[in-house]
Amino acid sequence: MTAFDVSERRIWDGRAESYARTVARLCAHTVPALLDAAGAGHGTRLLDVGCGSGSVTLAAVARGAVVRAVDAEPGMVAATHRAAPGVEVRTGSLPQLPYPDGEFDAVVANFVLNHVGRPLDALVELRRITRPGGRVVVTIWQAPGGSGQALIGRAAEAAGLTRPGWLATVDEEHNFPRTPDGLKVLLTTAGLRDVRSESLSWEHHADPEDWWAGPAAGVAAIGQLVNSRGPEGVAAAKREYDVLCKEFASEGGELALPHLALLAQGRV
Template sequence: MTAFDVSERRIWEGRAESYARTFARLCAHTVPALLDAAAVGPGTRMLDVGCGSGSVTAAAVGRGALVRATDAEPGMVELTRRAVPGVDVRCGSLPQLPYEDDEFDAVVANFVLNHVGRPLDALAEMHRITRPGGRVAVTIWQAPGAPGQALIGRAAEAAGLTRPRWLATVDPEHNFPRTREGLCALLEVAGLDSVRSEALAWDHRVGAEDWWAGPAAGVAAIGQLVNSRGPAGVAAAKREYDALCTEFAADDGRLALPHVALLARGSRPGG
């Protein structure tokens, strides 16, 4: 594992339930488009990589697909097992998954490439387990991100918080531009054909306290930043956050937070 992979394991260990209560609803927004991109329907043999709280798995089962799922964090595995009883859900981490060559008609990964230290190797592994003619579809967060994606980071910066030293970034030799063009190029280098990408933009509507709850609980890298100076730092960031929230206030009293994700799909040659 790279240093980034090690820090990701540390970030997510034991935080599955907090994720399910907070950021999971945001990440579920792209699920229908992701499954459409992979042409998931009745009888499709599909793998949900990085299954998280189970939103992709549940939606694919609802379409009549034959679904299996995997996640590196045991807590996420348990969440998906509870959400979709009867589905084979295993612990497994990219770039080495516990499946045979050519095993699936479709392999999907919702916001998973954001959390791996070797994204190209991860896609090559998804390519390996997809049958010739099968489909791979992935989503990532665009960078630079939309204003709603930057809200909590702005609050942390205004409070004087800095990124913890142990919180690694992707090594430059393994990184790629988090743009439509950069994501397409990555899929093509991984050996996929007929690659296409699109941007998915929406306003995530959520209560201000609910949106704060995830980072305050240490969820994701932003949660580690918010908690980097203990309770005093969290309180300072919360004061800044409360002030900044006025920029995103909607008529119904919730926040309307603009987000942009990138969706790409490709086919394995042959078939």
């Protein structure tokens, strides 16, 4: 594993429940488009890679697909198993998954390439386990992203918080532009054909306290930044966050947070 993979395991260890209560709602927005691109329907043999709390798995099952799921974090595996008890859910991490060549009609990974240190190798693995003519579909966060994506980071910066030294980034030789063209090139380089990539935009609506709860609980890299100076730092960032939230206030007191993601698909 790369240093980035090691830090990702540390970030997500034991945080399945906090993720399910917070960020999972945001990540679920792209699920219909993801499954449409995968052609998920009755009888489709589909693998949900990085299944998290099970939103993709449940939606694919509802479409009649024959679904299996896998995640690197045991807590996420347990969460998806509870949500979809009839689905086989296994523990496994990219770029080596516990499935034979050509096992699936479609393989989907919703906001998973963001969390692997070798994205190209991960895509090659997704291609390997997809049958000839089958589809691989992925989503990632676009960079630069929407203004709502930067809210917590702005609050942390205003509070004087700095990124923990152990929190690694993707090595330059394995990184790629988080743009429609950058993701398209990555899928093409991985050997996929008929590749298409597009940007998705939406406003995520959330209660301000609910939106803060994820980072405060240490969810994702931004949560590690918020908690980098202990309770005092969390409190300082929260004060800045409360001020910045006014920029995104909507009727009824919720936040309306613009987000940008990328969806790309290709055939084997």
